[in-house]
Amino acid sequence: MAESPMWEHIGTSFVHLYYHHFDADRAQLSTLYSDASRLSWEGEQLQGKAAIMGKLMNIPFHKVQRFITSQDHQPAPDNRILSMVVGKVKVNGEPLMEFHQAFVLKNMNDKWICTNDIFRVALPHFG
């Protein structure tokens, strides 16, 4: 395959930008959400830019080390893009944990915005 499809470009760039902002200047993440966006952070449901930013600015992650194991992007209905990121995080000196994050991206006014975001750290709480 000579060229990768559009959704992979956009998905990859978005993911890169997202984590860059997350680590460098988290307030910048507000440019990636809109008022129609929804976030599910560890099961907590949040809607709208304000609520989402409120959560993200206040999570107790100070020092984050992230290793992305896998990224995948698919075209979704309504001209959206579904991106999935799987990897490991090391937070605040705690042991390495698996995490996964899913983004649904939509083009609004020539910018790609995240309309849906699911984040979950895989803690072994089975049984």
Next chain:
Amino acid sequence: MEYNDDGSSSQGKKNYQSSFQRSCGEENSNYKHSGYEPLPSHVQLDDGNSAMRDAHKDLQIRHTPTTTQGNNRRVKLNNEDRIYITVSRERTFQKRKVEDRPVWKDRTTPKREMEENGQDETSSDWFKITVPCGRKYDKTWLLNSIQSHCSVPFTPVDFHYVRKHAIFFVQDTGTASALRAINYKICDEENKKIRIFVRHSIVPHSVQNKLRPEQMKQLKRTMNKRYDFSQQSLDLQSFRFDPDLVDHDIDMILNQRNCMAATLKIIEENFPEMLSLNLCSNRLYNLDGLSDIIQKALKLKILNLSNNKLNSTWELEKIKGLKLEELRLQGNPLCNNFSDHSSYVSAIRNCFPKLLCLDGQQLLQPVTVKNETPDKMKSCQESYIVSDALKNLILQFLQQYYWVYDHGDRHGLLGAYHDEACFSLTIPFNPKNPALSSLDKYSKYSRNMKKCKDPVLLVRLLKHANNDIVDFLNVLPKTQHDLNTFLVDMCSQTEKMVCFSVSGLFKEVEGVCNDRIRAFTRIFITTPVGNSGLHIMNDQLFVREASPKETQSAFSTPVSTPSSSSVYTLSQEQQEMVQAFSTQSGMNLEWSLKCLEENEWNYTRAGHVFTTFKAEGKIPEEAFKQSP
């Protein structure tokens, strides 16, 4: 407003029409019979096509009342008879294809039935209401919007479409003025103003040619003979040639608005419980007239429209309001519009999502769930609070999905996926340890290797189309998922999209890696179908090795399964039997499987056994418990 001219102001008309056409972006290639009186070939009407306009003048013609005598049916149309029909500016009469004319030629007498007793409907003023580009609006929405803005209540008569415009008739000057007044007042969903043109008109066809009372009586008698009360089904196949009707000189051309209206009236009054209607071989060109049936036959589930002349699925959209379960369309030109069978089926299913059977073929259903409270699903569409009903819907969907995934031929999942669904699988690939042989079964189906910015190589496969997807899923190793380890996160539900992620553990149950535990994460984007089903649009799966801790915790909680449910492959038919049995009995899938197995897959016998045991109280409670 004077509109009948003999062509002298054709120049002005030309400009009007072309600007009219431009504003609506008309195409004039699709000719459909408007359901009005068919005209012989030599009577040409200007149909808006500029080439034709040069060749033919607009004819001014008026209706001639002709009294019909019983024996005089075979009035041939020729030049001397001069059928007069008034033409208004909008081109309501369109050229019929010549090859379709022959059979009807001898019998096309326009009957002008006058109401002899009671009010003469033909004498009061009639007006034609045109909504330009009205075709794009849902009929019910359009009429309701107009009514809500209009100060006078009105009854639309002979609602139909001509190219892109919606047209109907109203009686009475007061109503017409009221409708004129709301021109440019109604906004559609795109915030564009809806125009409403009001013009004086001749009496609409169905009113003018209304059947006489004695004809209606005969029609009712004939239809009664054709109605099967035990099945609640009405057979109107080749209705025109029914000997009863022919003997009484009743010409039931169902394409004509008056005939269809009379038929529907009799259905409404006499067969309100009608379940099934057969309209095969009635030369139906369009379903404008039939669309009135939606309010009259509320129970209609089975419709046979085969061997008619329906040109496009646009006609079916007019009867979209029917909750059809069975439909026959074979023998219509529209069937040839599709490049393959599955796009034909999809298009029809788009119109009628609850359809179970098309042209005699059972359709695969999306994985549906028993949802006790279907109304709750609707109420949570706009809210961002994830309701319990939605959670249950998703959990039950997953339960059914993984049951098929683990127990049998994964082709059984075909119906769960939308035709154009997307599926991809990723596994981690560590360059430091390329011999990741334990995931070898997954990695060997790589389609492309992509180097990305991270120093990690990804192995990825992307599948489109539900057939490809289930073919591929079938190739993946057999699994047993531990539903107790499932963690489900929901994010977003709108009318069209339910998005959620699932992560958990599963065990491989075949081959070299038998009993190896894996961890997975899977993102689904689904779209709701019908009342209680989900259709998968996107499916993104990630599989990795489980950590030692995870491996330990997997399958630690015993799942309450009867001893006989060992993991073996069930055929698709067996899977469907189990699901159907589960739905009907209320027992969960494991117990339904057990019951069917013990009764040698004899569904009826299993049913009897179940009912007996249940009555005797011999079935434990756990049989009815759905797992979390």
